[in-house]
Amino acid sequence: MGRLGKEYKKGEIIARQGDKGSCMFVIQEGEVEAVAEAGGREFRLRTMGPNEIFGEMALFEKEIRTCTVRALGPTRILTIDKRNFLTGVHEDPSLALRIVKTMSHRIRDLTDRLAKYEEAT
Amino acid sequence: MPESQGGQDVSISAENLGFTRRQERTPPLRNTVLADGSRIAVIGAGPAGSMFSYFLLSMAETLGLDVDVDLFEPRRFCHRGPAGCNHCGGIVSELLVQRLATEGIILPHDVVQRGIESYMLHMDVGDVEIATPLHEKRIAAMYRGNGPRESEPLDTQSFDGYLLELAQEKGANVVRRLVTDVRRDNDLMTVACADQHSERYDLVVVATGVNSHLLENLEGEFESFHRPARTKTFICEFRLGHELVRETFGPSMHVFLLDIPRLEFAAMVPKGEFVTVCLLGDRIDDDLINRFFSSPEVRNRFPGGVIPQQACHCYPRINVRAARPAYGDRLVVIGDSGSTRLFKDGIGSAYRTAKAAAKTAVFHGVDAASFKQHYAPLCRKIGNDNQVGKVVFGFAGLIQKTRFARRGILRMTSNEQAQTSRPRRMSGVLWDLFSGSASYTNVFVRTLHPAYIGSLVWNLVAGNVPGSAARHGRASGEEESHVRR
Amino acid sequence: MSGAKTAADQPATALFQLHAQQVEKLPPCQAQCPNSGDIRGWLGVIAQHEKNGLTLNQAYDRAWEMIADLNPLPATVSRICPHPCEDLCTRADKDGAVSINAVERFLGDWGLSRSLPLPRIDSEKHPESIGVIGSGPASLSFAYQMARRGYSVTLYERHSVPGGMLRHAIPDYRLPREVLDAEVERLLGLDIALRQNVDLGNDVDLEELREKHTLIFLGLGAQAARHLGIPGEQGPGVITGIDYLRQRKERSESLDGKRVLVIGGGNTAMDAARSAKRDGADVTVLYRRSETEMPAIGTEVDDARAECVDFRFLVSPTRIIRDGESIQSVQVQGMRLGEPDEQGRRRPLPVPGALQELAADIVIVAVAQASDWHGLEAVDTAHRWLRTRDDGKLDKDLWAGGDDRGPSIASRAIAQGRLAAESAHAELRGERGAGAASARNPINAGAVKTDFYANQQRSQTPRRPQTEWLSNPDAEINQTINYDQAIEEAARCMSCGLCFDCQQCFMYCNASGFTRIQETSPGNYFVLALESCEGCGKCIDLCPCGYLEARD
C-alpha cells in the first residue's frame, strides 16, 4: 500500500553530525540510532522508533546537527520543514507542545545519565 | 454563482454576537466554561468533527478535565462507494501531513493509497513535472470512505474512518445517528435525531460539511445564521489496475491547465488500482465534464486515448463562501460547514478550525464572546486569504486562456526543473499553488517579486520565439530526465 | 501526443448514471406469514409514532387494528403460532430476529384489555345469508370477514362451544380459555349467529343448508386421528392424542403412577405427553426417526424435556401386548435412518432383530390427523383432503378452508377463511377478485444494510418459573412483554423495503431531490423529484432498508 516519506536502508545515514539542516524528522516506520562523535569515538545516545522525532533543534536554533542519526534497518522518515513548522506555530503555538515534551524528556534522560555517570566515577 | 443566498464576502461581522434563536433572544452567556461532566455533541465525524473530538479530549486530559464527547455520525466509512465516502479528491496536503506528524499522528500505510512526490502539469503546449528537491513522498492519496463503488475488498482503510478511530481511542463516544435538529433549549442545547432520540448538551459543534441538509435546518432555527455558499463539483473514479496506474501516473498528481471556461482546477490522483478525476470550478455541469474528457491532454492519460467506463462518480458541493457567523453561545461551526480554504487543502482547514475551536472551548469558554475572540480570527484569516485566492485563480484563468502564457510557464518551469542549482521561482509558486502548501497570500506575494516577473517575461519571449530549443517541455534532451519516466 | 488522432473521433466519457426511485418491496416476514400479515406496517406505526403525531397508546391501538383487520383473534393466535415470520427476518443474522410474535401477543392483550372493537368496514347491508359449518379459526375468520362486509352469517357447530381445535385440543397452559372466550365473544358480537350442537350430516344436511343460505363455507377441520394398525391396538388403554386432549378439557382424570407411552413426534404428541405429565403419569414419547426429524416445534420439545418427559428415538411400535384387557407392554422395532424421502426427511428403516418390549399401562397414539367427511356426501371427497381453488372455492356455492384442506396451523386456517371471504364477496357483488396481496417483489437478500441499525438485543417472551409448570398445571407458561418492551422491540424492525424516515436520502442528496411530505405515515415521508436527480446513486447506496433503487 502507499507509504509516505523517504526510505533508508540499514546503516544509511539520515542526518550527519555537523551538517547544516533546516528540518526535523519523524520516523514513519523502522528504528534509528542517534550517535554522537567525540574524540574520534562514537557514543550511542539513544535508539528511536515509529512516531518519534529527531533533529528538532534545527527548528529552534542553529541549523547544525548535533549528532548523527543512522537507520538500524529499513526505515521510512518524513521531514518537517522549518518554514512550515514556524508558520504553524505562529498560528497555533500548541503545535510545538509535543516537541517541547520530547525535548524535556530527553533533557531529563541525559541528566539522569549524567548523574549516574558521575556516581560511577 | 453560489447556490445559497448571499451577503457580502466577509465571513464574520464584528458586531454580531453569533447565532440567535429565531423567536426569542436569550441573554448572551458570559464566560461559560466547560467543567467536569460537561457534555459536548459533535455533529459529523468527517475530518473536522473527528479532529475536534481528538484535540478537545487530548487537551482536557492534559488539564485533568473530565468531559463527555458524543460524536454523531450515521455514515459507515467501511462501506464502498458514495454511502461510505465524504467525496473529495483524496489528497492529504504536504502541509497537513507535516502538521499531523508534528502532532504525533502518522497515517498508517493502509490509509495511504499512494505516496505522492511530484506534480505533473499538463497543457496543450506540453507537459512538465514539478518535483520536490528531496524526492520525498510528503503528500498522501487516500480514500475518504472505503474506496469506489464495487472496488475489490482490499485491506485498505478509510482516512475518515482512521481519524474517527483516533477520536474514539481518546474517549469520544460515537453515536450512529443522523441529527435532524439543533435547538436552544433554556440554557442548554438540544440535539434531535431522525430516530426520535434527543439529548441535551453544554456545547454543540457543527461539523457536517456542506454536503448535508442540516445547515438548512439550522438556518430555519437560528435567524442570524447564514450557511456557506456552495457550488457543484465533479469527481469520478476509473479502475485501471495497479500496474497501469503505477506505470501511467507514477507517484505524481496530474493537474491540467486547459482552456475550458468555468473550470478552475482539474486533477487526476492515482490511488491503488483507481485513478480519481476531480474537477473544481463554478457549477461544474455535464457539458463541462464532456469538454474536459474530450481534450487530448486528458485522453492521452488513458491507454489508447480512450476514456474507460467509470466505476463511481458524484457531484459534491464545495464551500465557496464561509458561514456567517460560525459560532454562538454553546455553538460553533467548524470545517467545511464553517470556513475553509477556497478549492485547496480543505482537510487542512478542517484541522485548523477544529483545533482552534477545541482550544477555545477548553481554555476560554463556550459562549459566543469566547468564540468571537479566540475562534473567529482564524475564520477571518482564512476568509481574507480566499479573497487573495480568487485573484490568484483569476490569473490562472488568464493563463488558461492564453496559449503564449502557457508556453512561457512551461519553459520557465522546465528549465528550473532541469537545473537544480537555480532558484525555482516558477516551480515553487506552482507547487504551492497546486499543493496548497502556502497561503494564497504568500503565493501572490512571491509572484510580485521582481526576479519572478523578470524571469517570467524572459521566458514568455523565449518560449514563443519559433525554433527556440526549449519551446516544448518535452522537446529538449536535457529535460527528458524530469519528464515523467 | 501519440494517440491524439484516434482519440479525437471517440465520444467523450459516458457518465454511468444511477437515478433513484422509491419502490416498496415485500419483506421476508410478510412473505413468510401464512396470513400475509403487514408486520412491517404495524411495527412501523409503533416505532415511528412520534413522527406521525400519535401517542404511544394511539399507536398501539392502530397497530392492533391493522392486525385485527386480517385476524380477528390476535391474542389467541399469537399465543400458539409457531411464528414462521421470524424464521427469515432480516434481523436474524444481526442480533436475532425481531420478536414479532411477542409484540403481536402484547397487542392482542392490549386490544382485549382496552376492549377495542374489531375494525369495521363501512358497508351497506347485503341481502345474502351465509352459512358456515364449524367454528374453528377458519370458520371464525370467514364469518368475521363476511359479517363486516355486511352479510348475515350463521355458524353451525357440532359441539356446545365454539373454537374448534383451539378450544378442544390445545391445552390451557399454552392457551388460556379466557383469552379464546373473550376473543370469540367479541367476534360473535358482530351479529354473527351461532347454532351450537348442530352436527352436519346428523342434525342437518348440506342440501337443507344450501337452500337456506346463498353460500356455504366448510371449516370442518381434521377431526379424526389415524391409527397405528398394529395387533393389540383395539381395546381399552389405547386412545388417540386428539381424543385424549379433548376428554381432558372436559374432565381431567388422574393418571398417577401410570406408565404412558405417547407415539408420534408432532405437536399433538407433545401436547398429549405434557398433559399426561400434568395428570401424574410417567411419560415416554416414542418416535421412529431421530430428534432432528421431529415435526414438533423445538421449544415444545425442550419444554417437554424440562417437565421430565422421556424420549425414545428410532423405535416403531409393532404390537401392543395385553394381559387380558389391560396393557402389559408395547413391542417396538429398532430403526435406523435411510435415504431422505420426498419431503427431505430421512426415512426410517427397521434394524433386523432389534426388537424390544417397553412396559406400559396406557398408549396415546398421536401419529397424524385425518378427515371425517360425514355429512359431505354431495361433495367430492375422493381425496384425503378437500381440493379447492386457491381462493377456497369448491363448488358454485361452496367455499372451504382450514384443516379440511390439509392439517396445518391456525394462522393458515385464518388466512384461508379470509381469502375465501374476499373471493366470495367479490363474486356475490360481481366484482373482480382482490387478487394476490399485491404484486410487490420480494426484497433482495443483501438490499437491507443491516450494519446501519444499532445493535439491540431481542427481547424474550417472559415465562413462568419452571418450578411452577407442573404444580400449577393449567396456568399459562408464556407471558406477555410489557408496554415499554413492545415499543423497544418494534423499533428493532429494520423496515425491509419500506421507507422508515431515517432521513439519509433527504440529508445527503446534493441535488435536493427529496422533499418532506406534510402528512407523514410509515412509508410516506419524502417525495422524490425525479427530474432533479443528478444520478449519483448515493441515496440508493445509503437507504438502509432498500426502499430506494436504481431506475432503468
Ligand SMILES: Cc1cc2nc3c(=O)[nH]c(=O)nc-3n(C[C@H](O)[C@H](O)[C@H](O)COP(=O)(O)OP(=O)(O)OC[C@H]3O[C@@H](n4cnc5c(N)ncnc54)[C@H](O)[C@@H]3O)c2cc1C
Ligand atoms: C471535488 C472535491 C475535491 C476535494 N479534494 C480535496 C483534496 O484533495 N484534499 C483536501 O484536503 N480537501 C479536498 N476537498 C475538500 C474536503 O472534502 C473538505 O474540506 C473536507 O471534507 C471537510 O471536512 P469536514 O469534516 O468539514 O466535512 P465532511 O468531510 O463533509 O464531513 C461531514 C460529516 O458530517 C456528517 N454529517 C452530515 N450531516 C449530518 C447529520 N445531519 N447528522 C450527523 N452527521 C452528519 C457526514 O456524514 C460527514 O461524515 C475537496 C472537496 C471537493 C468538493
Ligand SMILES: Cc1cc2nc3c(=O)[nH]c(=O)nc-3n(C[C@H](O)[C@H](O)[C@H](O)COP(=O)(O)OP(=O)(O)OC[C@H]3O[C@@H](n4cnc5c(N)ncnc54)[C@H](O)[C@@H]3O)c2cc1C
Ligand atoms: C393438539 C393440537 C395442537 C395444535 N397446536 C397448534 C399450535 O400450537 N399452533 C397452531 O397454529 N396450530 C396448532 N394446531 C393446529 C390448529 O389447531 C388447526 O390448524 C386449526 O384449529 C384448524 O382450524 P379449522 O377451523 O380448520 O379446524 P378446527 O379447529 O378443527 O375446527 C373445526 C370445527 O368444525 C367443527 N365440525 C367439524 N365437523 C363438523 C360437522 N360435521 N358439523 C358441525 N361442525 C363440525 C368442529 O367441531 C370444530 O369446531 C394444533 C392442532 C392440534 C390437534
Ligand code: SF4
Ligand atoms: S426486520 Fe422487520 S420488516 Fe424486516 S423481516 Fe424482520 S420484522 Fe420484517
Ligand code: SF4
Ligand atoms: S442522492 Fe439525489 S442526485 Fe443522487 S441519485 Fe439520489 S436522488 Fe439522485
Ligand code: SF4
Ligand atoms: S434513505 Fe431512509 S428516509 Fe430515505 S427512503 Fe430510505 S429509509 Fe426512507
